[in-house]
Amino acid sequence: MTENRIGEKWTLQQTFAIASLFIICIWSIVVLWIHLFTLASGDYLEIAFIGTVAVVSLLLLPFYWKRVKWGYIGGTLVTTLLIIGAIVIALHRVIFFSLSVYNIFVIVAYITTFVCLYFSILSFRQRKSSSRRATTIGICGTILVFALIAGLSFTNQSYIRQFAVKSSLLRTYDQLETVDGLENKIEYLRNLGNIPSLTVGIVVDDSLAWVKGFGEQ
Numbered sequence: 741m742t743e744n745r746i747g748e749k750w751t752l753q754q755t756f757a758i759a760s761l762f763i764i765c766i767w768s769i770v771v772l773w774i775h776l777f778t779l780a781s782g783d784y785l786e787i788a789f790i791g792t793v794a795v796v797s798l799l800l801l802p803f804y805w806k807r808v809k810w811g812y813i814g815g816t817l818v819t820t821l822l823i824i825g826a827i828v829i830a831l832h833r834v835i836f837f838s839l840s841v842y843n844i845f846v847i848v849a850y851i852t853t854f855v856c857l858y859f860s861i862l863s864f865r866q867r868k869s870s871s872r873r874a875t876t877i878g879i880c881g882t883i884l885v886f887a888l889i890a891g892l893s894f895t896n897q898s899y900i901r902q903f904a905v906k907s908s909l910l911r912t913y914d915q916l917e918t919v920d921g922l923e924n925k926i927e928y929l930r931n932l933g934n935i936p937s938l939t940v941g942i943v944v945d946d947s948l949a950w951v952k953g954f955g956e957q
Contacts, residue, residue, distance in 0.1 A: 753862040758804040760856035761797060761815055764822070767849040768794035789825050792889045793818065799885060803878075810878030812864035817882060819857040826850060923952065930954050 768790050775787045796818050803811025919928045930938045937955035941948055 751863070751866055753859050753866060754804075754807055757812065757815070757856060757859040757863045758801070760852045760859060761801060761804055763852045764819070764849065764856060765794065765797040765801065767845070767852070768797060771846075771849075792886065793822050793825075795889050796882070796886050800882070807863070807867060808878065809864060809867040810882075812860045812867070813879050814882035815860040816857060816864070817879075818886065819853050819860065821886070822853050823850070823857070826853075923954075927954055 772787065772790050772794055775790070800811060800814050800818065804815065919925050926938070926940055935955065937953065939951065939953045941951035943949065
């Protein structure tokens, strides 16, 4: 057991709960940055969902630190929605899995989500009962904030799309300026976009003047 800033003892369950929620916050922020500022831009539905999770998780962290009982209920709701959302996103598109740092990072993050869900429930059971009014306000507030942020995210997908495309293209253009040679530039873009194999050709006057394959042949 550890102590917080006011000297009250932390239980192991509460420590794991806030630590795992903090990891989810960092993960969602990093993934959001990758989708918005690199060529590895995901589905805009996924971007809106991850953005919502990032904001709500950050808002819940102070309540986990204070160990407010209804805060653990809010965390339970968010982690449950994150798991459901991950399943829905996985089912609505074809997923090509490769053993990369990013994919391993995602797997660890979802394992952490289950850990957070489990220890949030245990921490909720450990805390003394708060007033029904405070609990009701807290739970309704969490749901309202989640719905509000989700609504703003999903209704502004066109803006998110434009922002993601512009930011990723500008960043890629700046990086591409440092690469010499056409073939090196193509190989750089292939690696940046996680494309397994790519064939590029140049046509001049309806005739194939140049062609080359890159990556796995």
